[in-house]
Amino acid sequence: MTERVRVAVVGGGPAGLTAAAALAPAVDGDVLVLEREPETGGIPRHSDHPGFGLRDLRTFVSGPEYARRLTRAARTAGARLETEAMVTGWAGERTLEVTSPRGRRLVAADAVVLATGARERPRPARLIAGDRPDGVHTTGQLQNLVHLGRRDLGRRAVVVGAAAVSWSAVLTLRAAGCRTVLMTTEYARPEAYTAFRLPGRLAFGVLVRTRTRVVRVNGGDRVTSVDIENLGTGARHRVACDTVVTTGDWIPDHELARTGGLDMDEATLGPRVDTSLATSVPGVFAAGNLLHPVDTADVAALDGRHVATAVLHHLSAATPLGATPLPAAALVGGVPLVAEPPLRWVVPQLLRPGGPPPSRGRLLLWSDAFRPFPRVAATQD
Known part of the structure; x- marks a missing residue:
């Protein structure tokens, strides 16, 4: 069976829900959000602490409340939200293969928005010997156990990483009665904003060791300790703990983008996009942390709001699914953007003549080096 919709949004997190809320009132036809989890809302759904909604909703609420507000906004706008629906592949031009408890079917759309987000690399991918x-978790696993599974944890935790999500893990551990005795990072400075870092250290007394890494986890049935290595001296010491949380080190959930034949960026590992967030495949767009792993939920949501404009433009110019597409010349061209050290990547990766400004009116760049007063130089070949 093939279901036809005007817009299919893959992913019911902040980017996907915000895009759907913006598109549904403006589109003549169905806007369908396909979410693989039992509920929409994405990662904020099980981040039960305040700090969400500042940039997009101009509010300051908990993750679950933020997820509920975005879900309510999309549904009220007229979008159709389908949960427990896994998009497993493509069956043709903008046609998705969907598997759910209700069976298998094809969904054909005039436009597709990929908002599949990102995931943390677990311990095996980090090559920790x-x-x-038991007792080793990613942040997502930890939050599921505490806030959704209501499972008790240990009493002493080591957190691997010092990014914003690492402090989210500290808050979750604290809610479960588990104290963070050490936070490690391989960088010379913690990766989190000062607004996260200083209050966290002062309020929770967390010791942050820079230029260190966890090289070994010890224990039988349960974690008993970890071995920490100083990257400058090579010296190692053992820290007693019963819980280890690996945070950050994100990778986009890019499998669907890859199998769809989209041009991929070697640095971000997500699809290449222009300033409108259009990909290399006509009628397929991408938004949120699929593009730039990883930023805060409200920044991903603003991507969703931004991409809606490009989708509407595409729908107004494109012919219905299966008819003659736009001329190829309208889909190519532009100036590629390339990041050079110490910058690791830049998003978007393509500027098109006459194209719109990027999301939030700025380019997003990731630096591997700390600069207190950064100055970015742009050159054109």
Whole structure:
């Protein structure tokens, strides 16, 4: 069976829900959000602490409340939200293969928005040696256990990473009665904004060790300790703990983008986009942390709001699905953007003549080096 919709949004997190809320009132036809989890809302759904909604909703609420507000806004706008629906592949031009408890079907759309987000690399992908005891989690696993599964944790935790999400893990551990005794980062400075870092250290007394890494996890049935290495001296010491949380080190959930034949960026590992967030495939757009792993939920939501304008422009110019597409010349061209060290990547990766400004009116760049007063130089070949 093939279902036809005007717009299919893959991913019901902040970017996908915000895009759907903007598109549904303006589109003549269905806007369908396909979400693989039992509920929409994405990662904020199980981040049960305040700090969400500042940039997009001009508010300051908990993650679950933020997820509820975005879900309510999309549904009220007229979008159709389908949960437990996994998009497993493509069956042709802007046609998705969908599997759910209700069966398998095809969904054909005039425009597709990929908002599949990003995930943290687990311990095996980080090549941390040692035993395989219980008590090692990613931030997402931790938050699911505490806020959704209501499972008790240990009493002493080591957090790997010092980004904003790492402090989210500290808050979750604290809610479960588990104290963070150490936070490690391989960088010379913690990756989190000062607004996260200083209050966290002062309020929770977390010791942050820079230029260090966890090289081994020890334990039988349960974690008993980790071995920490100083990257400058090579010296190692053992820290007693019963819980380890690996945070950050994100990778986009890019499998659907890859199998769809989209041009991929080697640095971000997500699809290449122009300033409108259009990909290399006509009628397929991308938004949120699929593009730039990883930024805050409200920044991803603003991507969703931004991409809606490009989708509407595409729908007004494009012919219906299966008819003659736009001329190829309208889909090519532009000036590529390339990041050079110490910058790791830049998003978007393409400027088109006459194109719109990028999301939030700025380019997003990631630096591997700390600069207190950065100055970015742009050159054109």
